[in-house]
Amino acid sequence: MPLIIENIEKHVSLTPEEKELFLSKTEIKKYKTKSILLNSGDICEHSYFVNSGVLRSFNINDNIVEQVLNFASEGWWMADMYSLISKKPGNLFIEVIEDAELVLLSKENQDLLYTEIPKLERFFRILIENSLVAHQERLMDNLSLSAEDRFEKFCKRYPNLIQRIPQKQIASYIGVTPEFFSKMKAKLLRK
Amino acid sequence: MPLIIENIEKHVSLTPEEKELFLSKTEIKKYKTKSILLNSGDICEHSYFVNSGVLRSFNINDNIVEQVLNFASEGWWMADMYSLISKKPGNLFIEVIEDAELVLLSKENQDLLYTEIPKLERFFRILIENSLVAHQERLMDNLSLSAEDRFEKFCKRYPNLIQRIPQKQIASYIGVTPEFFSKMKAKLLRK
DNA sequence: ATACTTTCTTAATCTAGGTTAAGTGCAAAA
DNA sequence: TTTTGCACTTAACCTAGATTAAGAAAGTAT
Numbered sequence: 001m002p003l004i005i006e007n008i009e010k011h012v013s014l015t016p017e018e019k020e021l022f023l024s025k026t027e028i029k030k031y032k033t034k035s036i037l038l039n040s041g042d043i044c045e046h047s048y049f050v051n052s053g054v055l056r057s058f059n060i061n062d063n064i065v066e067q068v069l070n071f072a073s074e075g076w077w078m079a080d081m082y083s084l085i086s087k088k089p090g091n092l093f094i095e096v097i098e099d100a101e102l103v104l105l106s107k108e109n110q111d112l113l114y115t116e117i118p119k120l121e122r123f124f125r126i127l128i129e130n131s132l133v134a135h136q137e138r139l140m141d142n143l144s145l146s147a148e149d150r151f152e153k154f155c156k157r158y159p160n161l162i163q164r165i166p167q168k169q170i171a172s173y174i175g176v177t178p179e180f181f182s183k184m185k186a187k188l189l190r191k
Numbered sequence: 192m193p194l195i196i197e198n199i200e201k202h203v204s205l206t207p208e209e210k211e212l213f214l215s216k217t218e219i220k221k222y223k224t225k226s227i228l229l230n231s232g233d234i235c236e237h238s239y240f241v242n243s244g245v246l247r248s249f250n251i252n253d254n255i256v257e258q259v260l261n262f263a264s265e266g267w268w269m270a271d272m273y274s275l276i277s278k279k280p281g282n283l284f285i286e287v288i289e290d291a292e293l294v295l296l297s298k299e300n301q302d303l304l305y306t307e308i309p310k311l312e313r314f315f316r317i318l319i320e321n322s323l324v325a326h327q328e329r330l331m332d333n334l335s336l337s338a339e340d341r342f343e344k345f346c347k348r349y350p351n352l353i354q355r356i357p358q359k360q361i362a363s364y365i366g367v368t369p370e371f372f373s374k375m376k377a378k379l380l381r382k
Numbered sequence: 383a384t385a386c387t388t389t390c391t392t393a394a395t396c397t398a399g400g401t402t403a404a405g406t407g408c409a410a411a412a
Numbered sequence: 413t414t415t416t417g418c419a420c421t422t423a424a425c426c427t428a429g430a431t432t433a434a435g436a437a438a439g440t441a442t
Contacts (some may be wrong), residue, residue: 061335082324125316133273135326142333143366144252175334180429182391
């Protein structure tokens with residue numbers, strides 16, 4: 001059973017025909033590290049589901065500094081939600097940071113599937129609800145925790161990602177400079 | 192036409208019967224300033240839609256400091272999403288900060304309405320999508336903008352709220368102390 | 383293997399924003 | 413009407429984390 005179907009069936013159950021229909025509307029592609037799936041200024045046309053590998057989304061702010069928004073590894077979805085739903089150019093980049101096999105679901109097909117399999121409306125609602133809750137928690141953490149505590153939380157939540165992501169990108173995710181991150185890490189190891 | 196129905200029909204259209212059914216599952220209540228609608232540790236049973244007045248959600252972190260998550264005025268929804276969907280005790284407070292008339296929709300009725308009016312599944316999906324996008328942007332802003340720039344964005348986005356919310360709560364929302372906010376405001380006025 | 387590029391580290395210096403403390407103004411109790 | 417309490421201000425001092433700069437390590441390409 002494909003990972004993506006397992007993922008969906010965690011929240012809604014599908015008949016064999018529905019599974020087949022769903023899969024027929026998706027496309028599997030492989031990408032090498034450093035591939036850019038989406039550029040800032042482009043319209044995001046697909047949601048990406050990760051079968052293997054790691055992705056990150058980021059933007060580049062005025063200071064020419066990359067700011068990481070999210071990572072996605074096996075079993076996670078990734079897209080520029082703003083651009084995807086508004087159909088306007090977004091400001092996120094999506095990049096492959098570890099060779100990846102992805103399931104591509106175009107926005108067009110996603111909308112089509114909503115009408116053909118209404119249960120999927122529920123599935124994606126739940127998916128986004130969970131994402132919203134996670135973002136709210138991260139927002140509060142960023143406002144009230146120290147960099148050290150945010151790093152600790154990151155380690156607990158994504159223990160398997162730490163070894164697979166360049167350290168400077170973790171630094172960016174938790175919101176500190178690579179230099180400060182390095183210093184902080186050295187301090188933590190000394191304990 | 193009730194504000195809440197107008198709000199829903201921005202995204203999906205309802206038949207007169209559906210409108211009536213929807214309204215029959217809600218309840219209108221009035222609350223005075225300082226009423227607590229939800230306490231930390233309680234399970235959030237309702238979504239609140241604001242007909243008039245202002246609400247805020249916040250939590251109290253270890254340092255005994257209130258951290259504002261969100262405000263809601265006319266036409267906005269408010270709930271502790273985490274608690275509402277997980278049915279577990281949350282850590283948010285929801286408080287009335289200006290006398291309010293609210294539409295209450297219990298989680299129970301919301302789930303019931305999902306099955307009776309499947310279109311609502313779409314409505315709430317879209318609502319949450321928009322909320323997610325807003326939270327993502329705020330997260331990125333907190334990671335890459337100065338307090339001054341965050342305040343400026345807040346003023347642009349919620350110009351009508353500024354006069355209605357105690358300044359220390361705006362400070363908390365953008366993530367600075369009341370003292371620093373006061374200093375910053377004085378500096379901005381000098382310009 | 384060698385050169386080239388990028389990541390990571392260390393350290394000195396700097397600053398946005400926090401902390402502490404004291405005082406002002408004002409609305410609500412009493 | 414006084415008192416109490418809260419919201420806001422100002423100012424001195426402090427610190428987490430940024431910036432700058434330079435070198436070390438580790439990939440990557442030639």
